[in-house]
Amino acid sequence: MNETINEMIIKCPACGVEGLAKSIMKEMEIPHFGNVMETTILCPSCGFKHSDIIALEQNDPAKYVLEINKNNLSIRVVRSQSATVIIPEIGVKVEPGPKSEGYVTNVEGVLTRFESAVKKALTLFEDAESQKNAKDTLNQIQELKKGNSTATLIILDPFGQSNIVSENVEIFEIPDEELHDLKTGFSHIE
Incomplete structure (x- = not known):
């Protein structure tokens, strides 16, 4: 290298x-x-x-999809600073913002990042409904980390710089209408 x-x-x-x-x-x-x-x-x-x-390179926009299960928690995940990460079954989504950072981790590391964000939300929102929703989400993330359930990890990258390094990952083009609505984390002046 x-x-x-x-x-x-x-x-x-x-x-x-x-x-x-x-x-x-x-x-x-x-x-x-x-x-x-x-x-x-x-x-x-x-x-x-x-x-x-x-x-430092721009590729074609790409959507990476992987089923999370107990056998693939160690699969490498590369998330660029412009990518959106979603686990739809548990309702968690991280979109890029101006301070968004890229990272290299594994599937379990992505779950740990979501887990930390939900724990932070538990301290910020005190109403009963928010507390219940956050605790339910936290429980679902922890079950995924233990390998007791499955869900879908989706990474949407408008610059195609992210990756899930596995032969089981599905990679799709992002249709223009979806691409238009994706956040990139960069400010635009019109």
């Missing part, structure tokens, strides 16, 4: 201390993903850490 590394000392974006935070940019090629720029900022003063993976 060829990689180019560029390191700089910068002003920390969190605490504002000059000349301590380290910015590391690493350009590399990742199998099944293509050329990417991995960026990391670390500040020893306040402990701030930020990492992101930015795809």
Whole structure:
């Protein structure tokens, strides 16, 4: 794997201390993903850490579909910063926003990310209906992680930079009418 590394000392974006935070940019090629720029900022003063993976190539829009079951929790998942991730059976969906980050994980890692978001929602919403819905969703995610149920993992990527690395994944084109409604995480000025 060829990689180019560029390191700089910068002003920390969190605490504002000059000349301590380290910015590391690493350009590399990742199998099944293509050329990417991995960026990391670390500040020893306040402990701030930020990492992101930015795809440097654009491919055709793609929809990746995988049935989640106990036998495929370790399958690699690459999610670009512009992709939407959905598990329709349990009603969870993450759309890209301006601070959206790409990541490489596995199916279980995607479930853990949803689990963390639902736990956060439990602390934010106090009404009985929201609490019940969040607890039901949390239970369904935990059952998937234990391998006691199945569901569908869908990744919609308008730039085709995501991937589910499995011979069992189904890859579809995204119709123009669906593509038009997908969020990308990027701001547009019209």
